[in-house]
Amino acid sequence: MFRLRRYRYYVFFAAIVVFLLYRVAQNSEQWETVSASFPHKAPPSSYKSPPASKSGTDGANSQAQAQSQPPFQGFSSEDDDLPQRILHNFGQDNSPIKVPDLKKVQHTDSLDDFELPPKSDAGVKEAGVLAYDHDEAAKSTTAPVINVPDKNVGQGAKDVDEPLVKSTTTGTHWEKVPEHFPVPKSEIIPLPAGKPKKIPTIQYAFEKESPEARETREARQQQVKAEMERGWAGYWQYARGHDELSPVTKKFRDPFCGWAATLVDSLDTLWIMGMEDEFKEALLEVEKIDFTVSKRAEIPVFETTIRYLGGLLAAYDVSGGKSGGYDILLEKAIELAEILMGVFDTPNRMPVLYYNWKPQYASRPKRAASNAGVAELGSLAMEFTRLAQITKENKYYDAVARITDAFYEWQERGTSISGIFPEHVDATGCNRTAQDELEAAQSAAETEAYDETSVVKRAGKSTLNVKKQKNPKTGKVELIAGESTLPECVSQGLTPGGWGAEQYGMGGSQDSTYEYFPKQWLLLGGLEPKYKELHLKVSEAVKKWLLFRPMVPDERDILFSAKVVTHGEPEIDAKTQYEVTHLTCFIGGMFAMGGKIFEVPADVEIGEKLTEGCVWAYESTATGIMPEGAHVLPCPDAKNCHWNQTLYEQALDPSWEGRGEQIQEYYKRKAEAKAALEKEREEKKEKEKKEKKEKERKEREREEREREESESTQDPAGAASKAGQPKKSSLDEKPSRGSQVGHGNARVQKRAPVSDIEDPEDDPIESGPITGIKKAKSSDAGAEDSEDSYPVPGLEKSTIGQVPLQDDNDIEKDPMRPLSHEEYVANRVENENLPKGFVDVNSKAYILRPEAIESVWYMYRITGNKKWQEKGWKMFEAIVQHTATEIGSSAIDNVLIAKTTQVNEMESFWTAETLKYFYLLYSEPNLISLDNWVLNTEAHPFKRPKAPFGV
Ligand SMILES: *[C@@H]1O[C@H](CO)[C@@H](O)[C@H](O)[C@H]1NC(C)=O
Numbered sequence: 001m002f003r004l005r006r007y008r009y010y011v012f013f014a015a016i017v018v019f020l021l022y023r024v025a026q027n028s029e030q031w032e033t034v035s036a037s038f039p040h041k042a043p044p045s046s047y048k049s050p051p052a053s054k055s056g057t058d059g060a061n062s063q064a065q066a067q068s069q070p071p072f073q074g075f076s077s078e079d080d081d082l083p084q085r086i087l088h089n090f091g092q093d094n095s096p097i098k099v100p101d102l103k104k105v106q107h108t109d110s111l112d113d114f115e116l117p118p119k120s121d122a123g124v125k126e127a128g129v130l131a132y133d134h135d136e137a138a139k140s141t142t143a144p145v146i147n148v149p150d151k152n153v154g155q156g157a158k159d160v161d162e163p164l165v166k167s168t169t170t171g172t173h174w175e176k177v178p179e180h181f182p183v184p185k186s187e188i189i190p191l192p193a194g195k196p197k198k199i200p201t202i203q204y205a206f207e208k209e210s211p212e213a214r215e216t217r218e219a220r221q222q223q224v225k226a227e228m229e230r231g232w233a234g235y236w237q238y239a240r241g242h243d244e245l246s247p248v249t250k251k252f253r254d255p256f257c258g259w260a261a262t263l264v265d266s267l268d269t270l271w272i273m274g275m276e277d278e279f280k281e282a283l284l285e286v287e288k289i290d291f292t293v294s295k296r297a298e299i300p301v302f303e304t305t306i307r308y309l310g311g312l313l314a315a316y317d318v319s320g321g322k323s324g325g326y327d328i329l330l331e332k333a334i335e336l337a338e339i340l341m342g343v344f345d346t347p348n349r350m351p352v353l354y355y356n357w358k359p360q361y362a363s364r365p366k367r368a369a370s371n372a373g374v375a376e377l378g379s380l381a382m383e384f385t386r387l388a389q390i391t392k393e394n395k396y397y398d399a400v401a402r403i404t405d406a407f408y409e410w411q412e413r414g415t416s417i418s419g420i421f422p423e424h425v426d427a428t429g430c431n432r433t434a435q436d437e438l439e440a441a442q443s444a445a446e447t448e449a450y451d452e453t454s455v456v457k458r459a460g461k462s463t464l465n466v467k468k469q470k471n472p473k474t475g476k477v478e479l480i481a482g483e484s485t486l487p488e489c490v491s492q493g494l495t496p497g498g499w500g501a502e503q504y505g506m507g508g509s510q511d512s513t514y515e516y517f518p519k520q521w522l523l524l525g526g527l528e529p530k531y532k533e534l535h536l537k538v539s540e541a542v543k544k545w546l547l548f549r550p551m552v553p554d555e556r557d558i559l560f561s562a563k564v565v566t567h568g569e570p571e572i573d574a575k576t577q578y579e580v581t582h583l584t585c586f587i588g589g590m591f592a593m594g595g596k597i598f599e600v601p602a603d604v605e606i607g608e609k610l611t612e613g614c615v616w617a618y619e620s621t622a623t624g625i626m627p628e629g630a631h632v633l634p635c636p637d638a639k640n641c642h643w644n645q646t647l648y649e650q651a652l653d654p655s656w657e658g659r660g661e662q663i664q665e666y667y668k669r670k671a672e673a674k675a676a677l678e679k680e681r682e683e684k685k686e687k688e689k690k691e692k693k694e695k696e697r698k699e700r701e702r703e704e705r706e707r708e709e710s711e712s713t714q715d716p717a718g719a720a721s722k723a724g725q726p727k728k729s730s731l732d733e734k735p736s737r738g739s740q741v742g743h744g745n746a747r748v749q750k751r752a753p754v755s756d757i758e759d760p761e762d763d764p765i766e767s768g769p770i771t772g773i774k775k776a777k778s779s780d781a782g783a784e785d786s787e788d789s790y791p792v793p794g795l796e797k798s799t800i801g802q803v804p805l806q807d808d809n810d811i812e813k814d815p816m817r818p819l820s821h822e823e824y825v826a827n828r829v830e831n832e833n834l835p836k837g838f839v840d841v842n843s844k845a846y847i848l849r850p851e852a853i854e855s856v857w858y859m860y861r862i863t864g865n866k867k868w869q870e871k872g873w874k875m876f877e878a879i880v881q882h883t884a885t886e887i888g889s890s891a892i893d894n895v896l897i898a899k900t901t902q903v904n905e906m907e908s909f910w911t912a913e914t915l916k917y918f919y920l921l922y923s924e925p926n927l928i929s930l931d932n933w934v935l936n937t938e939a940h941p942f943k944r945p946k947a948p949f950g951v
Pocket residue numbers: 431432433434491492493495
């Protein structure tokens with residue numbers, strides 16, 4: 001009975017889905033052998049109100065339906081580690097839809113490998129198993145969900161009643177346009193063929209845990225799940241269908257094209273946590289997403305790929321893939337991927353990373369950017385590869401394999417820092433230097449032939465959709481619109497983009513390109529050796545150029561990865577920024593996993609130290625949470641590293657050497673000014689005296705003259721004394737000029753920590769990923785410091801022209817005196833709430849990022865050391881304490897003060913990544929085992945191909 005019901009439901013899928021799945025006879029039984037030529041769009045309501053499960057009670061009905069449809073072709077080895085339940089229930093006997101040559105052996109191989117559902121996990125229990133039942137799925141995905149009143153109606157909640165209207169009736173939609181630069185069929189790069197290689201086991205061989213350990217672990221896991229449940233409920237109630245919940249104000253935001261980013265990003269988390277009801281409800285929203293339209297003019301390709309495409313594919317994989325039956329996930333993934341494929345339509349097939357999707361723009365020929373972020377360029381690989389594997393469509397793999405080939409070629413050709421790539425990449429494929437030379441030559445020739453050449457050349461450069469062409473009748477050059485042409489191009493590979501110095505690091509804008517090399521290698525079953533080479537060279541470069549041991553108070557043996565800036569000759573001109581950024585914290589996991597799979601034990605150790613670095617950064621602050629971005633001091637000797645307070649204070653005050661002199665200079669000037677004033681006063685007194693005398697004298701003279709007028713007498717002394725009077729103007733002007741300069745200096749220096757911190761403009765922390773949070777910064781400067789507008793406030797208060805009236809020797813009462821080194825340091829530490837060991841914290845926010853717990857999780861799964869669970873728990877408690885809101889979790893503005901402010905943002909990676917990693921840290925280790933899954937940079941697990949005889 002149970003089997004029949006399931007079977008019927010499954011057949012229902014077959015009956016309504018309009019695409020065909022063909023089994024491809026392949027040499028390798030280890031790869032999924034489902035082939036699909038999926039139409040771009042399938043009817044969107046395919047599974048929502050399944051009539052079969054509602055009304056039909058007899059198998060014949062279903063069978064009839066099934067037989068009227070094309071055969072639904074069955075399983076592949078991709079299903080190797082399907083849940084046992086699924087295998088038992090229809091792995092064996094779904095005759096109408098089963099492929100005759102399906103080999104059951106494939107399944108029996110791996111019965112003990114399966115990981116989902118997580119029935120051993122506390123929260124899932126029996127109910128979890130039930131929830132995976134497809135009949136249950138059908139029940140929970142019918143009408144009642146839709147009828148839940150939406151509290152956001154009026155705020156812009158959408159599609160509650162008319163889910164299908166939007167996509168067909170309103171606005172401009174993306175359309176498939178003919179490619180200008182198609183890859184010839186014969187040149188499409190296919191997925192590597194063959195049996196996946198044996199890859200060393202990544203996970204530690206965990207022993208059975210004690211009952212007490214289990215109890216603690218499961219209790220923690222439940223607390224993590226509770227965070228997810230609250231956040232998800234908040235999202236569902238206040239932001240459903242939108243990108244993000246505003247967790248404080250209970251509103252929503254749509255920064256990622258308005259395609260329900262949080263929802264799509266969280267699907268696999270819901271499944272992994274055993275929240276099947278929520279998962280199935282969410283699928284109703286997934287169905288409504290229309291990727292062909294967005295309020296955003298440009299689709300951010302990288303974010304869209306890692307969050308949406310990755311989210312859909314992982315949800316598909318974890319929920320059982322083809323046999324899981326949630327076909328909508330694959331349909332939507334394909335719908336989105338088809339749109340995104342447009343970005344690769346460039347002459348060198350490097351993608352445009354901000355896709356102007358409207359047909360009038362999308363139809364024009366285009367080139368990739370001359371200033372692309374290396375992370376954005378290199379982090380599309382896993383998602384398109386996984387899609388290619390699932391659909392057996394090589395074109396998706398081709399799209400990203402060409403990018404890999406370009407990086408591979410570049411690494412071979414050589415970058416300034418051999419092995420790694422600069423943050424900004426010229427992906428146009430055009431050598432501007434060579435082009436300019438060529439054009440200069442051409443221009444000279446053309447000037448003679450055509451009078452409009454210069455105009456043409458300008459237009460041809462700025463407008464892609466323009467062609468210059470010689471009109472045979474008039475003999476003049478004309479602009480031809482609508483042609484599939486671009487300005488000429490002398491082709492080249494990837495080169496450094498932008499202008500000025502090249503930056504090399506593992507932080508934001510660079511990170512995931514490196515992260516994807518070893519992960520792609522895993523996803524491809526070790527069959528593409530380029531990824532291994534790429535990774536090993538990256539690893540060497542990072543060790544040689546970027547890793548450093550910071551000087552921290554308790555002398556922990558930790559590592560961070562710095563950023564190096566060079567103008568092309570790093571051996572001579574490299575400048576190192578000893579940064580500590582949250583985004584870079586993924587690197588511990590990368591090193592450790594790379595060390596395992598490529599058998600470099602030292603890299604596992606490095607991964608551990610890198611992870612410990614981020615744990616230290618968490619432990620150091622008042623909130624127990626690491627800031628977004630900071631700088632620390634490297635140890636002079638990494639092997640013999642001790643805390644040195646003197647050195648640290650000098651790092652906090654780079655001008656420490658000059659402070660004594662400044663103070664002396666200040667007093668000198670002040671003394672001078674005082675002397676000048678005294679002198680002025682003296683002279684003034686003198687003058688007044690003289691004037692008084694003079695006056696008296698004149699008075700006397702006058703009186704005498706009056707007297708003499710009658711008596712006729714004379715006084716010879718008057719004229720002589722007048723000539724000796726000093727010039728008074730210089731004294732009157734500005735007797736305190738000297739001290740004013742001194743004050744100015746003092747003030748500027750005192751403010752330095754607040755306004756003049758070393759804060760490179762190009763720092764990605766500041767300019768890129770979290771610009772939205774920058775408002776947080778204003779609150780951490782002292783209020784007094786930030787609001788005064790006059791540079792010398794002390795002077796303002798005193799009368800112009802006078803020396804400040806303080807007693808010289810009472811320095812406490814002389815606010816304008818330059819600070820001493822000790823005072824300056826104390827001042828900075830206090831004003832900036834600097835934790836010991838930090839030289840500055842240039843971005844104090846925490847925006848719910850996952851990278852640190854991500855690496856902690858990798859370390860736990862790789863080493864089996866329970867210390868990581870303890871460290872992770874402290875992090876979790878700190879994060880919850882400061883970020884929890886009534887309906888979710890919020891980014892905070894300043895991790896350095898206990899009373900931090902929530903800034904009303906909950907990015908989708910909170911539920912997609914951060915909570916998932918926390919949950920998996922306290923799950924049984926076979927849930928999303930790293931030996932069966934590989935996670936993209938948004939924590940979306942993709943199924944790894946099985947090695948022939950197990951790992
Ligand atoms: C670009 O062209 C210049 C001048 O022809 C040449 O020297 C340089 O090597 C080229 N760069 C690349 C990356 O091909």
